[in-house]
Amino acid sequence: MRETSSNEGIVLGQKYAYATAALMVGIAGYIQLLGIERALLAIIFACLALRPSPAPRLEDRRLWAKVGLTLGVIMLVLVPTIVIVKFDALREVITALQKLQ
Numbered sequence: 276m277r278e279t280s281s282n283e284g285i286v287l288g289q290k291y292a293y294a295t296a297a298l299m300v301g302i303a304g305y306i307q308l309l310g311i312e313r314a315l316l317a318i319i320f321a322c323l324a325l326r327p328s329p330a331p332r333l334e335d336r337r338l339w340a341k342v343g344l345t346l347g348v349i350m351l352v353l354v355p356t357i358v359i360v361k362f363d364a365l366r367e368v369i370t371a372l373q374k375l376q
Contacts, residue, residue: 288329296320311354317347 299316321344324333333340358365
């Protein structure tokens, strides 16, 4: 296997991250679960950004990753809770929309 310089390794790592993100977002584009899929992506990307290894550790935009993680978790908890609490109202809305057709 060919040895790569430090800079080439960094660029290659970024390209792997971009390829993975492109695949995940591409798949998520075909799924609609009331925004939960995007919340899961936010949580995954935040966890990847906050991992201490491989080095170097994220320093500059650590707050961004924490905010993304927090927003993702809030969405992941809030949407199912609202659906459970307002299930009867959602059923009425669905019934009304079916009558319009």
